[in-house]
Amino acid sequence: MDTVAVVTGSNQGLGFALVERLCRDLGPDAIVYLTARDLARGAEAVQQLESKGLSPRLHPLDVTNDASVTALADRLRAEHGGVDIVISNAAARISKELTPAEQVAAFIDTNNHGTFRVIRALGPLLRENSRFLVVASGFGSLKNLPPHLHDHFDTETKSLEEMEHLMDHYVRLVETGQATAQGWSEWINIPSKIAQVASIRIFARLMSEEARRKGILIDAVCPGLVDTAASRPWFEDMSSAQSPSQAAVDVAWLATLPAGTAEPYGELVQHRRIIPWR
Numbered sequence: 001m002d003t004v005a006v007v008t009g010s011n012q013g014l015g016f017a018l019v020e021r022l023c024r025d026l027g028p029d030a031i032v033y034l035t036a037r038d039l040a041r042g043a044e045a046v047q048q049l050e051s052k053g054l055s056p057r058l059h060p061l062d063v064t065n066d067a068s069v070t071a072l073a074d075r076l077r078a079e080h081g082g083v084d085i086v087i088s089n090a091a092a093r094i095s096k097e098l099t100p101a102e103q104v105a106a107f108i109d110t111n112n113h114g115t116f117r118v119i120r121a122l123g124p125l126l127r128e129n130s131r132f133l134v135v136a137s138g139f140g141s142l143k144n145l146p147p148h149l150h151d152h153f154d155t156e157t158k159s160l161e162e163m164e165h166l167m168d169h170y171v172r173l174v175e176t177g178q179a180t181a182q183g184w185s186e187w188i189n190i191p192s193k194i195a196q197v198a199s200i201r202i203f204a205r206l207m208s209e210e211a212r213r214k215g216i217l218i219d220a221v222c223p224g225l226v227d228t229a230a231s232r233p234w235f236e237d238m239s240s241a242q243s244p245s246q247a248a249v250d251v252a253w254l255a256t257l258p259a260g261t262a263e264p265y266g267e268l269v270q271h272r273r274i275i276p277w278r
């Protein structure tokens with residue numbers, strides 16, 4: 001059976017480099033979906049890879065739209081009967097022109113609820129020896145939040161739905177100016193990335209029996225600093241940043257670990273090493 005891989009938010013940045021990497025690593029028989037919320041941008045990205053002799057397939061995907069995520073799942077089920085590699089990478093950027101209160105709802109809807117939609121729709125399609133990754137960040141460790149907030153992220157007991165409600169609560173706190181007084185970070189990416197990692201830990205916990213039986217790996221991954229249009233405005237000196245192609249190597253390594261690999265499982269991984277949750 002040919003390997004089927006999907007990368008969300010892959011018309012530019014790290015996602016685009018991941019599609020290129022997977023096309024090369026998996027070889028010409030693999031089916032690699034380049035997904036984009038804007039079909040024209042997606043088609044242009046596919047053309048760029050075709051000019052390098054690669055053949056990704058284009059699929060429209062907006063992770064803020066339930067029907068769009070379901071349509072991708074329906075296509076994967078109908079055309080392939082499942083999926084082998086899912087990389088949930090799509091992310092909204094933080095704008096310097098907007099206050100946190102002005103952008104937090106859209107940001108969380110894409111980065112957190114979007115991850116949840118992908119877990120819910122594509123999780124049931126995971127085949128034997130499949131790999132499910134969410135691209136998070138080193139910010140996604142609990143040590144970046146004060147201890148009195150840690151119980152909210154108890155991944156041993158919480159459900160995915162509770163994590164969704166927590167993020168809606170966080171949005172309201174930011175929008176009403178109460179988040180900082182309650183100890184939440186000013187930088188909305190930190191609670192968002194912690195919740196992404198928490199969601200993947202919860203998903204891994206819920207899937208643990210099936211994952212063991214079928215050889216499935218579920219992890220969060222931090223690519224390190226990558227020179228993309230999302231990160232560039234925030235750093236004066238990007239000389240230490242990786243290019244997207246460089247950053248894609250270690251992420252693709254995790255996504256293509258050979259059958260029989262049992263670990264890492266339910267972890268946050270950066271450059272092939274586990275970042276502790278606490």
Ligand SMILES: NC(=O)c1ccc[n+]([C@@H]2O[C@H](COP(=O)([O-])OP(=O)(O)OC[C@H]3O[C@@H](n4cnc5c(N)ncnc54)[C@H](OP(=O)(O)O)[C@@H]3O)[C@@H](O)[C@H]2O)c1
Binds near residue numbers: 037090110227228
């Ligand atoms: N860059 C870094 O240094 C860095 C560091 C740590 C972690 N990360 C993580 O790596 C991932 C990729 O980041 P990046 O720097 O490559 O960002 P990017 O250049 O902004 O790319 C983000 C991608 O997500 C897509 N996207 C945005 N909203 C979407 C939606 N609603 N539905 C589907 N796709 C959507 C964008 O599409 P459009 O082109 O249509 O906007 C774009 O293709 C993110 O999860 C980010 O948090 C990045």
